[in-house]
Amino acid sequence: MKALLCENFGLPETLNMAEVDKPSPNENQILIKVKACGINFPDSLIIQDKYQFKPRLPFAPGGEVSGVVDAVGKNVSHVKPGDKVFALTIWGGLAEYALADSHKCLLMPENMDFITAATTMYTCGTSLHALKQRAQIKPGETLLVLGAAGGVGLAAVQIGKLIGAKVIAAASTDEKLEVCQKLGADDTINYTKSDLRTAIKELTNEKGVDVVYDPIGDKYSEPAVRSLAWQGRYLVVGFAAGVPSAIKLNLPLLKGASIVGVFWGAFAQKQPKESMQNFKQILGWIDEKKLQQNIHQVYSLKDGGQAIRDLMNRKVIGKNVVKIN
Ligand SMILES: NC(=O)c1ccc[n+]([C@@H]2O[C@H](COP(=O)([O-])OP(=O)(O)OC[C@H]3O[C@@H](n4cnc5c(N)ncnc54)[C@H](OP(=O)(O)O)[C@@H]3O)[C@@H](O)[C@H]2O)c1
Known part of the structure; x- marks a missing residue:
């Protein structure tokens, strides 16, 4: 699969497109065929080794995705292959396939598009x-x-x-x-x-x-x-x-x-019930069109570094997003 890789910690310009193996989910994970990856401030930190989470090199940045379930681990029951989902990945989202922990992955509401789903959580x-x-x-x-x-x-x-x-x-x-x-x-x-x-x-x-x-x-x-x-x-x-x-x-x-x-x-980890109630509230507001994402720009996977650079340069109003597949 194609991925935008951080091979050495550095600025967005050092990210490179590469061909890597498609990952396999462990028993509690979900493999997602990524459709969109929202860009957030931590993406600019994680590639510079300035974030609280420190993935091993090489890795693809990208902490928030939407897409279609490709495979699930044996303990996962709330989603199945073919379902449209959105998930927090912390990293790994700027790739054709990404892994998400089961409890950080939700079914997308029926009338939600992939771009909105990748920029909401x-x-x-x-x-x-x-x-x-x-x-x-x-x-x-x-x-x-x-x-x-x-x-x-x-x-x-x-x-x-x-x-x-x-x-x-x-x-x-x-x-x-x-x-x-x-x-x-x-x-x-x-x-x-x-x-x-x-x-x-x-x-x-x-x-x-x-x-x-x-x-x-x-x-x-x-x-x-x-x-x-x-x-x-x-x-x-x-x-x-x-x-x-x-x-x-x-x-x-x-x-x-x-x-x-x-x-x-x-909060989401320590108070999962309240966190889920918050999500229901957010999805309700989006469904009622009372809450919306202001999508600043949509980028291709190879331009994902530019999406992070524009955020670092304070150019983004609302959210940048990378469309994949
Ligand atoms: N505590 C939490 O649980 C939590 C969760 C999510 C995010 N965060 C943190 O919240 C912050 C914002 O995240 P975000 O994804 O919303 O980022 P963002 O979209 O880049 O927004 C940050 C805003 O900060 C302003 N800013 C002022 N000085 C800046 C500088 N030197 N560099 C970059 N931006 C500057 C910019 O607005 P102006 O140009 O208008 O000044 C920019 O729009 C980050 O520090 C992130 O880690 C914390």
Whole structure:
């Protein structure tokens, strides 16, 4: 089979197309003929050996796929060959066939297409968990989403609105913010043009925001924490800018506020029933056309490295996806 291989850790330009053996599933795995592979931030980290999961070389990156079941291990009963499925693979998705652990693979709803299925679990799963279980956001509360036009950011904007929050989307370009507004954001802040704190004060009549969703870290974190309202919650989602921030602990004290960690992968593992309920909610919203993926660009397998490069260069609005087979 064809695969886009990482043979030595490095930047996306070092990935190479190669012919490799088709893998075989163990007793708890599913072999998927991949139709589409969603591109996510960890793909840029795993190829550089900067991610928490460390596959052995050579490997294909690609953590989220949709496709058709080719074969199943003997302990797998919820899907069978020929079924359309979507799955989290962590790596291996940028190939014609990929293995998924049985519990990370779900049947695709009948009317869902492969592109939507390959771009839903990771971003929407993270953002619903962050807002529901971690922030416990309530209708009428104000939510600030940083990096709002990125993968998890745009999911947070839409899910925040669906829960009934007032959503302020913050991003680096007006083009990105236009898409956020189209998908429901009530207000926007271009943080390359305006001072984040001042803009939040103006938009909230000095009150501040109830919840901050932060997938970026770095220089945005402190002004965002300082902009929390009384009993606000600051969600630590990720560090797309590369640097976790050092926050002074007097800041949450002064606001009666909480700094709340979000680790969706561990949540799905430790609280599988709640995680499945979240998925049902997400698939319901998609079916009702209340939640959608903004597909930025579709790439071929050989251009999968470019799909990762464009994400690293902050060019992507929503999701990049690679179409295979
Ligand atoms: N905690 C969890 O369970 C969990 C789950 C999923 C993802 N994450 C993390 O969430 C973060 C975002 O993931 P994603 O897939 O949504 O990524 P993404 O689509 O690339 O979005 C990240 C956004 O961050 C902003 N950004 C600011 N500085 C950046 C920089 N130096 N490099 C790249 N982006 C920068 C960009 O928006 P602007 O250009 O508008 O600033 C970009 O749209 C990652 O750190 C990821 O690991 C965490």
